[in-house]
Amino acid sequence: MIETGLDIQGVNKIYQSKNGNVFALDQINLQVHSKEFVSLLGTSGCGKSTLLRIICGLEEATSGTIYHKGRQLQGPGPDRGMVFQAYTLFPWMTVSENIQFGLKQKHIAKKEAKEIAEHYIELVGLQGFEGQCPNSLSGGMKQRVAIARALANDPDILLLDEPFGALDMQTRGVMQELLLNVWQKSPKMIVMVTHDIEEAIFLADRVAIMSARPGRIKEILDIAIERPRDYRVKTSQQFVEYKERATEIIREESMKLLQTKILSA
Amino acid sequence: MVNVNGKISCAIQENLILENRGKKHWRYSLLQAFIPMGRIPKTYTILLATAAFVGILGLWFSLTLLVGIDAFFLPSPVATLDAARILLSDGEFVLGVQMTVFRVMMGFSIAAAVAVPMGLLIGTYAPASAMLEYVFSFVRYLPASAFIPLFILWIGIDEPEKIAVIILGSLPQLVLMVATNVRNVPMSMIEVSYTLGTSKADVLWKIILPKALPDIVDSLRTVLGWAWTYIIVAELVGASSGIGYMIIQSQRMMNTSRIFVGILTIGLIGMIIDIAFKVLHDYFFYWNKEVR
Numbered sequence: 001m002i003e004t005g006l007d008i009q010g011v012n013k014i015y016q017s018k019n020g021n022v023f024a025l026d027q028i029n030l031q032v033h034s035k036e037f038v039s040l041l042g043t044s045g046c047g048k049s050t051l052l053r054i055i056c057g058l059e060e061a062t063s064g065t066i067y068h069k070g071r072q073l074q075g076p077g078p079d080r081g082m083v084f085q086a087y088t089l090f091p092w093m094t095v096s097e098n099i100q101f102g103l104k105q106k107h108i109a110k111k112e113a114k115e116i117a118e119h120y121i122e123l124v125g126l127q128g129f130e131g132q133c134p135n136s137l138s139g140g141m142k143q144r145v146a147i148a149r150a151l152a153n154d155p156d157i158l159l160l161d162e163p164f165g166a167l168d169m170q171t172r173g174v175m176q177e178l179l180l181n182v183w184q185k186s187p188k189m190i191v192m193v194t195h196d197i198e199e200a201i202f203l204a205d206r207v208a209i210m211s212a213r214p215g216r217i218k219e220i221l222d223i224a225i226e227r228p229r230d231y232r233v234k235t236s237q238q239f240v241e242y243k244e245r246a247t248e249i250i251r252e253e254s255m256k257l258l259q260t261k262i263l264s265a
Numbered sequence: 266m267v268n269v270n271g272k273i274s275c276a277i278q279e280n281l282i283l284e285n286r287g288k289k290h291w292r293y294s295l296l297q298a299f300i301p302m303g304r305i306p307k308t309y310t311i312l313l314a315t316a317a318f319v320g321i322l323g324l325w326f327s328l329t330l331l332v333g334i335d336a337f338f339l340p341s342p343v344a345t346l347d348a349a350r351i352l353l354s355d356g357e358f359v360l361g362v363q364m365t366v367f368r369v370m371m372g373f374s375i376a377a378a379v380a381v382p383m384g385l386l387i388g389t390y391a392p393a394s395a396m397l398e399y400v401f402s403f404v405r406y407l408p409a410s411a412f413i414p415l416f417i418l419w420i421g422i423d424e425p426e427k428i429a430v431i432i433l434g435s436l437p438q439l440v441l442m443v444a445t446n447v448r449n450v451p452m453s454m455i456e457v458s459y460t461l462g463t464s465k466a467d468v469l470w471k472i473i474l475p476k477a478l479p480d481i482v483d484s485l486r487t488v489l490g491w492a493w494t495y496i497i498v499a500e501l502v503g504a505s506s507g508i509g510y511m512i513i514q515s516q517r518m519m520n521t522s523r524i525f526v527g528i529l530t531i532g533l534i535g536m537i538i539d540i541a542f543k544v545l546h547d548y549f550f551y552w553n554k555e556v557r
């Protein structure tokens with residue numbers, strides 16, 4: 001067991017539903033160091049969200065344990081921030097109040113909370129929107145607020161579940177750079193789910209590729225691309241090689257899935 | 266909950282968006298403004314609403330004055346207006362209206378004060394739902410008006426009886442509607458609040474209530490409308506004041522135009538309440554509009 005980071009040991013998850021059991025996760029073992037950026041990559045339905053939700057404590061593992069800083073995790077807490085794929089801002093609060101929400105739960109003084117919020121608003125480039133309500137923001141702006149809200153709470157671990165899934169290519173690219181920028185300024189452990197291969201490689205120190213159902217960690221790629229990175233590395237030889245490798249593994253999995261479907265049909 | 270600066274800038278922004286939408290639609294003719302879920306400028310709204318009332322009034326005029334339906338069955342607008350003038354000059358009717366409004370507000374306030382917390386609990390906590398939901402489903406179908414004779418037997422014909430009818434008629438409905446409103450709060454919003462340090466005990470106040478509040482207020486508005494029908498029924502039986510009482514007296518005197526005045530008064534009050542709710546909604550829950 002590692003004493004500093006996150007240690008996932010033998011996590012299984014079986015969902016019981018009306019149409020029988022769904023074997024979602026199979027023996028997940030993964031260690032993530034503090035301040036490390038790990039991407040989770042895999043085909044749709046392979047259990048990425050499930051794993052993230054288990055780390056977050058929103059879902060219970062059927063078996064297996066997760067340790068953080070040597071302590072077993074149980075239930076959700078402010079030490080693990082999460083940004084969901086769906087928009088989850090509190091619509092009755094302004095942008096600034098949303099970002100201050102977690103600080104308020106910690107009873108941090110108003111003035112300090114406001115300053116922290118201002119800092120993160122600046123970090124995600126939303127100056128001038130502090131007083132607006134979320135429903136009047138664009139999708140990308142909403143996700144930036146959600147990220148700022150999670151960060152302002154200063155969690156040890158930031159869990160991101162396809163945070164840019166709903167955004168167009170250009171906005172996505174900008175958001176990725178922004179996330180890297182933010183992460184470099186206040187480094188912390190990030191586990192990010194995505195099914196965009198480029199995104200996974202561009203951002204992460206390591207890319208964990210999952211197999212199709214039941215979800216297993218099939219391979220972990222160490223991304224040795226130098227930091228700081230910007231969009232130009234996406235066209236570098238090194239990047240393209242990683243991309244090819246990851247694409248190959250995922251393709252195998254997708255083919256397997258297709259074949260089992262054809263066989264069972 | 267919302268700081269003043271935030272509120273103002275939000276409201277201004279909302280107005281700008283609405284105005285822009287309005288302007289866009291302004292270029293269309295009235296017929297082209299039939300866009301699903303579209304908005305129209307205020308001027309259109311006022312115009313169309315007035316037109317509807319003028320239409321009803323016109324129909325009423327032509328039925329009574331042109332077609333010549335017997336005034337005993339359908340009094341003309343003029344006769345109704347006359348009856349209204351006489352009724353208003355006599356203080357008793359005004360007092361009766363006040364009485365009715367008081368009863369409705371009293372009964373409805375009590376019902377709401379009990380039903381909203383109960384609905385919150387039932388919608389939030391499965392054990393509360395298991396225990397109470399079926400009870401309220403059952404009670405909801407007990408006809409409140411059929412309880413009038415029982416209530417008279419139990420508590421007499423004074424104010425408590427009228428108020429009891431309203432409570433019975435509106436409380437169970439409201440409980441179940443509030444519970445539904447609560448269940449519409451997205452789970453992800455609750456989950457994200459946990460990851461920001463909110464405790465399970467606080468989620469009800471910090472997330473569920475504020476998020477569901479606009480819908481709860483809508484439910485209150487709907488059920489208040491029903492409360493009005495119950496009070497009139499209650500006043501038709503064993504009352505000595507109120508709009509319903511005036512209506513039943515007028516029936517005995519075969520004064521149809523007075524009955525009309527009574528009915529129209531209720532309609533008017535109801536409309537004012539509805540508009541007040543709408544204004545409050547727009548003021549407090551501006552944030553709830555999905556702009557996109």
Ligand SMILES: Nc1ncnc2c1ncn2[C@@H]1O[C@H](COP(=O)(O)OP(=O)(O)OP(=O)(O)O)[C@@H](O)[C@H]1O
Pocket residue numbers: 015016017022024042043044045046047048049050051195213
């Ligand atoms: N609450 C649930 N009850 C039953 N089955 C579930 C539940 N949640 C997820 N599953 C199943 O578990 C499997 C993994 O789901 P999960 O949401 O983790 O996939 P995912 O990798 O995040 O997919 P996507 O990329 O499409 O978001 C799926 O087969 C899904 O049907």
Ligand SMILES: [Mg+2]
Pocket residue numbers: 048049050
């Ligand atoms: Mg998912």
